[in-house]
């Protein structure tokens with residue numbers, strides 16, 4: 201008897217998973233439920249854009265996914281390993297090993313050159329051959345600026361240097377908050393092209409963005425509104 205097998209997606213492909221995330225803030229009398237049960241998955245090689253109006257909970261979500269913040273409820277897993285509900289030092293260790301983070305505030309230490317910022321990020325992960333800092337800087341078009349301090353760089357150069365640091369440890373997951381926010385068209389294209397290249401190499405990418413260009417390159421779009429997530433593809437759903 202012939203047996204037909206239906207190829208099924210392996211759960212190993214689910215590199216980043218969030219299950220029922222809640223984040224409750226209390227500031228004095230003020231209470232905010234910034235995330236209200238957000239579940240999502242980003243698979244190997246996939247680029248997901250998260251969109252939504254101001255205050256929707258996008259940065260809170262990204263911080264919880266990156267282990268920079270702790271959700272009040274729910275769970276985050278990266279490469280099968282739970283990153284939420286752990287001491288901060290353990291979250292930092294897991295983040296350095298598995299996740300590249302590109303934040304609006306940029307991820308560079310001001311007193312270190314661009315090259316030393318990359319090397320510092322690489323020192324946090326042992327036992328993995330590191331890509332040469334010079335090669336990373338070449339990829340983002342900053343080979344000539346290796347010795348520059350962050351304050352000596354333009355906004356576009358800073359964004360590219362931040363990306364080189366985020367990619368320093370060849371992460372399984374790349375999380376970016378408005379990576380193309382204030383960039384000119386050329387730099388935006390370069391950043392998005394690099395993001396696509398990483399996804400093509402198997403990286404799971406999640407971008408919080410208002411940029412139509414970034415939404416266009418995404419495989420899936422998740423609309424966040426008042427702390428709730430919903431999958432969408434409709435341009436009209438993508439409120440800014």
Ligand SMILES: Nc1ncnc2c1ncn2[C@@H]1O[C@H](COP(=O)(O)OP(=O)(O)OP(=O)(O)O)[C@@H](O)[C@H]1O
Nearest residue numbers: 225226227232234253254255256257258259260261
């Ligand atoms: N540390 C905090 N303490 C108290 N409330 C907070 C804190 N951080 C965020 N919030 C609140 O949580 C909600 C979600 O904020 P968040 O920054 O995640 O939104 P956002 O979608 O990223 O907005 P924007 O697009 O304006 O950056 C907002 O109501 C915000 O005021």
